[in-house]
Amino acid sequence: MAVSRRHVAKGAIAAAGTAVAMPAIAQSMPTINWRMTSSFPKSLDTIYQGGPSLAKFVSEMTDKKFNIQVFSAGELVPGLQALDAVQNGTVECCHTYPGYYIGKEASLIFDGSLPFGMTPRQHQAWLQFGGGRALMDEVYDKFNVVSIQAGNTGAQMAGWYRKEIKSVEDLKGLKMRIAGFGGRVLTKLGGVPQQIAGGDIYPALEKGTLDAVEFVNVYDDEKLGFYKVAPYCYGPFVMEMEASINLFINKTAWASLPPYYQAILRAAGAQADTEMIASYDAKNPKALASVLKNGAKLNFFPNDVLKALKTASEQVLDEEAAKNPLFAKILGNWRAFRSEIHRYHNIADARAEIVTYSLG
């Protein structure tokens, strides 16, 4: 103990001495006030929380000097116009799903969610070590924004259906509330994607003017009660193996920050990302058990349906690549990485989970 006390004097206690004068000094850190518009309503509490959590992390790391006020969808800016608001400088940043803007640039979907795509973890590996970061930055440069991952929903179930899907035939004419690339895939198989506001989905399913819906996660979907009128839900969750939620920052605003505040924003994004995934991972299993207890029926797509969905998905990607060189460039890189990492996780992490569960 004598030895350790001597060492403490060199290290920990020396630091303690320095700390005495800190609070006053810290007052001189630069004060910055930003506004963040979220694409999500507060009712989607887990996904929305990514924004306030990120703001809280930033505030804590800057002794409350860098403050980001978060506005839910519609308070300042409609949810689907968050990118525009950041791009034109109405707000400094937004918390949004990149896939909302594929009408402007389809390549954004690689930072969002693709059927038979990557998990959140695989997405991070692709960004950080697979060349994805440079490719996505090329996309974001077109929008005058810096993008930081700041949340992820994890895999989402492949929808709620009024009737069972027993064959590819059952997808023909299916009126489904499904957006983006998922909608394009459904169209290829004869389905009819619908755009319906969140609050209108339940009554439409009840009346039968809508046959199915793909919304968010089991946890969110349970609150909206879809299982009561469209009780068939489907696994495995291949149609959206993740949905990355990002912080977009106006480049002028970004450039105005000292580098250490930029670094703090990046780190806060990593924390918000991990927190949202963890939060959904803790909530979804309970929500699934709850809806199953209350009448929902979990099925798995038959293999021919899965094959048809996979084929249609790759076709949709190929068609987009044929008309969009940037998309084509990213797709080649993304597919090679996906193939490698799926092969590996099929003997490593993913297979280990499946086998462990099967052993009881």
Next chain:
Amino acid sequence: MAVSRRHVAKGAIAAAGTAVAMPAIAQSMPTINWRMTSSFPKSLDTIYQGGPSLAKFVSEMTDKKFNIQVFSAGELVPGLQALDAVQNGTVECCHTYPGYYIGKEASLIFDGSLPFGMTPRQHQAWLQFGGGRALMDEVYDKFNVVSIQAGNTGAQMAGWYRKEIKSVEDLKGLKMRIAGFGGRVLTKLGGVPQQIAGGDIYPALEKGTLDAVEFVNVYDDEKLGFYKVAPYCYGPFVMEMEASINLFINKTAWASLPPYYQAILRAAGAQADTEMIASYDAKNPKALASVLKNGAKLNFFPNDVLKALKTASEQVLDEEAAKNPLFAKILGNWRAFRSEIHRYHNIADARAEIVTYSLG
């Protein structure tokens, strides 16, 4: 555009104005110099990198005012004495694997790695939203340290073997370099765990005084060339579905930091965690392809071997719980969470990966 310019004046440009005076002001942020001892040699580059990366993130977030000098295993302190060095204040912090210290307190293994356990993502969910954080803090309080996740290897292959493992019988008398709980499980099935220093493994395998080895990840193992003398490797990677690498901080040192430097350490941990997983996920698939090309043979444990390993694993946990009330308390919570999340990921993320790969 006129509208947006007006808005910019309130937000982004206002921030830009503030920024002008920042660099000079930032000079007054408190300077802290810490030392981090790593449990890892620089040759394990990916796992070691978690330390320097964390230090770099902290430095960047504090305008180089909070500096952490990283020492590799043995430079200041032997790798397996990192916790002791932090506990007694020799250094302020260390980057280590909690499982190294199960001889002091077996409960540390819940923050390390368990056979048939959780993936890195599931571990995070357990810590943040499953009650794990409070339980583990109770463990760390005994060691006078604050613990922050700061890396993870992901699932590790179940070893390199000179001969095939075709039945439980083949594990009897097997001399295997394997540590911790994995070693206890092997003992239950008649195997003989060995402790051999890293550099001595290859010659022992070559001579046949050692039959098998479990080391780190395919990426690291390839460099040591085990596959040349023990070519049989096994999946699925159930024996170590993760290995969490943590930053341990002396509590006195921690308390000496202003709260915003504490927050910065936490955030840097989240970044280092994500980075290490991503790095291994990018490297391991290539390493596996490389060793298979060069003669390694990938097998899967037969189902009866998997069952025996699972049964033995649960017995080892039960036996430890019977003599350690803290371990028993954590085990109950951990098992319930594991069961729920494995059930969910078996239709969600993990199953989606398996099915996507199977569809080609």
